[in-house]
Every structure is written in C-alpha cells, then in structure tokens.
Amino acid sequence: MSAADFVSPARVVAAPLAGVRVIEWSDAMPAAFCARVLRDLGAQVLKLEPPGTGDTLRRTGPFAPNAPYGEDAALFAYLNHGKESATLDPSHRQGAALLRRLVESADLLITSNTSRLAELQLDGDTLRHIQPALVTLSVTPWATHAGPDAPSAYTDFTLTHHAGYAFHQARPVHAPDQQAPVACADREVALATGVAAANAALWGLLEAQMNGEGRSIECAELDVIAHLLIEPVADHGRGERSFSRLREELQGTEVAGGLIWLLPCKDGFVMISPREQHQWERWVELLGNPAWSRDETLCGERTARNENWMILQDEMSKWTREHSRADVFERAQAARVACFPVSGARDLLDNAQLNARGFFDRWQCAGGTPLSMPGLPFAMRTTSGAELPRARDVVSPALGSANRAVFEERLGLSPDEVESLRRHGVV
Numbered sequence: 001m002s003a004a005d006f007v008s009p010a011r012v013v014a015a016p017l018a019g020v021r022v023i024e025w026s027d028a029m030p031a032a033f034c035a036r037v038l039r040d041l042g043a044q045v046l047k048l049e050p051p052g053t054g055d056t057l058r059r060t061g062p063f064a065p066n067a068p069y070g071e072d073a074a075l076f077a078y079l080n081h082g083k084e085s086a087t088l089d090p091s092h093r094q095g096a097a098l099l100r101r102l103v104e105s106a107d108l109l110i111t112s113n114t115s116r117l118a119e120l121q122l123d124g125d126t127l128r129h130i131q132p133a134l135v136t137l138s139v140t141p142w143a144t145h146a147g148p149d150a151p152s153a154y155t156d157f158t159l160t161h162h163a164g165y166a167f168h169q170a171r172p173v174h175a176p177d178q179q180a181p182v183a184c185a186d187r188e189v190a191l192a193t194g195v196a197a198a199n200a201a202l203w204g205l206l207e208a209q210m211n212g213e214g215r216s217i218e219c220a221e222l223d224v225i226a227h228l229l230i231e232p233v234a235d236h237g238r239g240e241r242s243f244s245r246l247r248e249e250l251q252g253t254e255v256a257g258g259l260i261w262l263l264p265c266k267d268g269f270v271m272i273s274p275r276e277q278h279q280w281e282r283w284v285e286l287l288g289n290p291a292w293s294r295d296e297t298l299c300g301e302r303t304a305r306n307e308n309w310m311i312l313q314d315e316m317s318k319w320t321r322e323h324s325r326a327d328v329f330e331r332a333q334a335a336r337v338a339c340f341p342v343s344g345a346r347d348l349l350d351n352a353q354l355n356a357r358g359f360f361d362r363w364q365c366a367g368g369t370p371l372s373m374p375g376l377p378f379a380m381r382t383t384s385g386a387e388l389p390r391a392r393d394v395v396s397p398a399l400g401s402a403n404r405a406v407f408e409e410r411l412g413l414s415p416d417e418v419e420s421l422r423r424h425g426v427v
Contacts, residue, residue, distance in 0.1 A: 013386060013387065013388070013389055014042075014380055014381070014382050014386035014387055014388050015041070015042025015388075016041050016042055016380075017038060017041040017042040017043035017205075018042040018043075019044075020038070020042070020043040020044065020107045020108065020205060021043070021044050021046070021105060021106045021107050021108070022035060022038055022039075022043045022044065022045045022046065022106065022107065022108045022109075022110060023045075023046050023048065023099075023102055023103065023106045023108070023109045023110070024045055024046065024047045024048065024083070024110045024111075025048040025088075025090070025099070025109070025110070025111045025113055026110060026111050026112040026113065026139065027055065027056060027112060027113070028112035028139065028140070028190075029057070029079065029187065029190035029191075029194070030112070030139045030190045030191075030193035030194045030197060030219075030221060031110050031111065031112045031137075031139040031194070031197065032047075032055075032057070032079040032080060032194070033079055033190065033191055033193075033194025033195070033198075034110055034137070034139055034193075034194040034195075034197035034198045034201060034219075035047070035083065035110050036078075036079050036080065036081070036082070036083070036194070037194065037195065037198040038108075038198055038201060038202075039082045039083055040082070040375075040376055040388070041388070043108075044084070045082070045083040045084065046083070046084045046086060046102070046402065046406065047080060047083045047084065047085050047086070047397065048086055048087070048088045048090075048099075049085055049086070049087050049088075049399060049400070050087065050089060051087040051088070051089055051400075051422070051425050051426070051427055052087070052425070054085075054087070054399040054400075055076060055080070057073060057075055057076040057079065057080075058070060058073050058076050058399070059073065060073060060075055060076070061073070061074075061075070062074045062075065064077075064363070064365040064366075064367045064371055065367055065369075066367035066368060066369075067365050067366040067367035068366050070399075071365065071366040071396070071398070072365065072366070072367065073396070074363065074365075074371065074373065076396060077363050077365065077373070077394070077395075077396035078363075078373050078374070080396060080397060081361075081363070081394035081395060081396055081397070082394060082397075083397050084397060084401070084402035084405070084406070085397035085398065085399055085400060085401050085402055086400060086402045086403050086406045086407070086427070087399065087400040087403060087427050088426070088427055089425060089426055089427075090116070090117075090120055090122070091116070091120065092424070092425070092426045094421060094424075094426045095426045095427070096120045096122060098407070098411065098426075098427075099122065100122070100127075100130055101411055102406070102410075102411070103127050103130050103131050103134060104130055104131055105131075105410075106131060106134060107133065107134065107135065107205060107208065108134070108135045108136075108137060108201055108204070108205060109127065109134060109135070109136045109137065110137045110139065110197070110201070111136070111137070111138060111139070112138070112139050112140050114138040114140055114218075123136075123216075124136035124214075124216035125216070128213075128214050131214070132212065132213060132214060133208045133209075133212055133213065133214050134208075134214040135201065135204035135205055135207075135208050135214045135215050135217065136214070136215075136216050136217065137197060137200060137201050137204065137217045137219065138216070138217065138218045138219065139193065139194075139197045139219045139221075140218075140219075140220055140221070141154055141159055141220065141221045141222060142220055142221075142222055143218050143220040143222070143223070156187075156189040156190055156221070159189065159221055159222060159225065160189055160225055161181070162222070163222050163225035163226045163229075164226070164229055164232070165189075165225045165226070165228060165229060166181050166182065167181045167243075167245070168229055168231070168232050169181075170182055170245070171245040172244075172245055172246060173245055173246070174246075176244070176245040176246055179245075181245060189221060189224070189225060190221075192224055192225075192228075193219065193221045193224045196219055196224045197219040200217045200219050201217070203217075204217050259273065259274070259275065259302065259305055259306060259309060260272065260273040261273075261309070261312070261313050261316060262313075262342070263313065263316055263317050263320040263328075264317055264320060264321055265320050265321065265323055265324055265325045265327075265328055265341075266321065266322070266323060266324050266325075267324050267325055268325050268341065268342055268344075269325070269341075269342040270320065270325050270328045270329060270332075270339055270340065270341050270342060271339065271340055271341075271342060272316075272328075272332065272337065272338070272339045273337075273338040273339070274337050274338070275302075275338065277301070277302070279336070279337050279338070280299075280302075280305070282335045282336060282337055283332070283335065283337045284299075285335070286331055286332065286335050286337070287316065287319050288319070290315065290319075292312075292315050298311065298312070299312055325341035325342070326341065328341075329341050349372055357379065357390070358375070358379075358390035358391030359374065359375050359376075359377075359390070359391075360372040360373065360374065360375055360391065361373050361374070361375040361391065361392045361393070361394045362391075362392070362393050362394065363394055363395070363396070364393050364394065364395050365395075365396070370393070373394075375390055375391065375392065376388060376390060400427075403418065403427060404418070407421075407427060
C-alpha cells in the first residue's frame with residue numbers, strides 16, 4: 001500500500017522518504033511507532049512478525065466493536081497502518097538466511113531484538129558487510145551496553161520511576177507518604193521514544209545517502225526519559241539538594257508568572273488565566289463586575305489575588321456554573337483573556353481546528369464503521385504544492401499478507417518452498 005492509496009488521484013502527494021526501504025523486526029511499541037512515522041513520510045516498511053501468532057499488540061486492547069477477533073486491535077492499527085506484514089522467525093537457520101537476503105535491498109533495519117541479532121551473528125557490522133549503506137537502529141528500554149544494573153524485567157511504568165521522571169511528574173501532593181509518585185500510566189514514554197528514534201533514523205539515512213556508509217544507532221527509552229528532566233537537573237546544578245513532593249501552601253496557583261483557576265461549568269471545566277492586571281479587569285467585567293471584584297483587599301492586585309485565590313475561585317464559579325464550557329471559552333477569548341475548555345477524548349474528536357487541519361485518520365476496520373485515530377502531528381507542503389497526506393483512510397495489515405510478495409516475488413522462492421518453510425514454522 002502506497003501513500004497514494006490514501007488520497008484522491010488529483011492530489012499531489014509529498015513523500016520525502018519515497019524509495020527508502022525499511023525492515024522492522026520488533027516486539028516493542030517504540031520501534032513500531034518509529035517505523036510508523038517513517039511510513040507516514042513515504043518509506044516502504046516491511047514488518048516482520050512471529051509466524052502464527054503475530055505481534056503481541058494484535059491481542060492488546062482497546063478493540064474495535066463488532067470486528068472479528070484478531071482484526072480488532074486499535075492500538076496495533078494505529079502503530080502499523082500502511083506497513084506490509086510478513087511472517088518470519090530468524091531464529092531458524094533458514095529464517096536468518098532470509099533476513100540476510102532482505103537486508104541486501106534495505107536501507108534501514110529497526111529492531112528491539114538487538115541481543116537476538118547478535119546471537120544470530122546478524123549485528124550491525126556483520127549486516128553492513130552485506131549492505132554497506134545499511135543503517136541499523138536499535139530501540140530498547142536500555143542501551144546494549146547498559147551496565148550491571150540493567151534489570152531483566154521492567155515495564156514503561158517502572159522505567160519512568162528508575163529514570164526519575166515519575167517522581168518529577170507526580171508532584172506536588174498534599175501527603176507524599178500516603179500518595180505514591182504514580183505517573184506515566186499511559187503510552188507517552190513509548191511514543192516519545194518512537195519520535196526520538198525516528199529523528200535518529202532520519203539522521204542515519206541522510207548520513208548514508210551522503211557518504212555511502214551505514215551507521216549503528218542506539219535509542220534507549222531510559223535516555224529519552226532522562227533527557228526530559230530539564231528542571232530538576234537544573235535545580236541540582238544550582239545547589240538544590242532537597243527535592244520534596246510536598247505541596248506547599250498556595251503552590252500550584254502560579255503558572256508562568258500568573259494566577260490560574262480551574263472553574264466548573266454546566267458541562268465540565270474551563271481553565272482561566274487572567275495573569276496581567278488588564279486581563280483581570282476585562283475578566284471581572286465579563287463576570288458583570290460583581291461586588292466582590294471591587295474589594296481592593298480581596299483582589300485589587302495580583303498579590304491579593306494570590307493570597308485569596310480560593311475565595312475568588314468560589315466566587316467566580318457562581319458565574320461559570322451557569323454557562324457551558326464553550327460559552328465561557330468564547331466570551332473569554334472575545335475579551336482577550338487566556339481561557340480554554342478542559343477537553344476529553346470526545347471533545348478532541350469534535351475539535352474544529354483539529355478537524356479543519358485534517359488531523360484525524362479514519363481506520364477502516366473490519367467492524368464496518370470507520371473509527372477516528374490520531375494522524376500526523378504536523379503538516380508539510382512543498383513549494384510545488386505537494387502535501388503529506390492527512391485525514392487518510394487507513395487499514396491495518398493482515399498477518400502475513402505480504403508473504404507472497406516478499407518471499408516469492410522479491411526473493412524468488414517457489415510456492416512449494418514457501419509452503420515448506422511455513423510447515424516448519426520459519427514463515
């Protein structure tokens with residue numbers, strides 16, 4: 001499937017990585033998302049999956065309603081749409097030989113199975129004897145040479161704690177002894193690592209294109225998480241040695257030099273931030289200049305508003321509770337006061353700007369009804385008017401759907417040879 005399959009024939013498509021061949025052999029989300037980003041940029045991505053079972057994410061929720069079992073994994077579809085799927089087990093002698101042959105015409109190998117490649121004598125240096133311009137990208141929780149403290153068991157959740165990010169993100173709280181520093185419970189670490197790995201891959205491909213020599217690149221989740229710790233590392237550098245998760249009095253009301261409030265509405269909440277005096281004056285005018293707004297000791301200056309923020313929150317809530325989020329947002333924006341509705345997933349799907357930018361793709365799952373899923377986080381247009389496809393109709397690759405094209409058409413095996421390899425669990 002090419003990028004052109006997602007757009008009308010009259011539209012000119014930009015594909016910066018057109019002609020780049022990528023092999024993905026991985027069982028990890030960061031590597032899969034890295035390859036997905038490259039696929040979105042026009043690369044041809046061949047995903048190698050375990051014969052019979054396929055990627056474990058094919059059996060991981062959330063699942064599409066009414067879709068047949070095995071074809072309903074939304075997360076797998078999000079990470080892998082547009083790729084080709086072939087089944088191959090390189091741990092077999094014949095499987096390793098087939099991987100070698102695939103590498104002969106590849107530009108990039110993305111893997112999370114670095115140690116297995118080394119055991120099969122298919123490390124980066126060995127593979128570049130076959131394909132000198134090959135870039136190998138290892139995307140793992142730990143670097144290959146992680147040292148003696150690298151654990152044998154971990155999850156993204158435990159990794160964020162090891163790197164110190166969960167402690168930093170899950171603060172401040174009122175009772176640190178009772179409230180554990182739990183954070184990063186979603187997929188943000190894996191996805192952030194995938195983006196970092198994609199950037200590294202682009203650098204490696206550019207180097208290979210310019211110099212004709214491939215590179216071995218390592219991208220470790222631990223490194224990606226640790227490099228996000230800008231503030232605590234800076235604090236330590238200027239002498240801070242006591243890092244507490246305790247929420248101090250009024251802590252959390254100051255953001256970027258101004259007060260913020262989370263105010264309830266008829267249908268949810270809005271965040272309001274009239275930071276400067278002129279913004280505050282326009283905000284209380286919007287509220288109808290209530291009597292409390294003329295009390296200088298209560299809210300005449302920002303210092304007073306800081307000291308009395310809880311009282312002010314209760315007073316302002318009397319007005320916002322009578323209005324919808326959209327109404328408060330629109331009125332505040334018209335008054336040039338920083339405000340936005342606190343959105344959930346349903347709100348994002350209905351977001352006018354995201355839809356105007358064609359942000360959401362439509363997953364054409366086997367359940368019948370297309371489901372929205374996030375697309376590219378950027379748009380690109382060339383001077384000639386070519387664009388990266390957006391608002392695409394995407395499909396999830398069926399397990400082994402590219403086997404014939406890969407093993408028979410690309411590598412020249414006969415149907416009988418492929419069937420024999422299938423019976424022996426190689427493909």
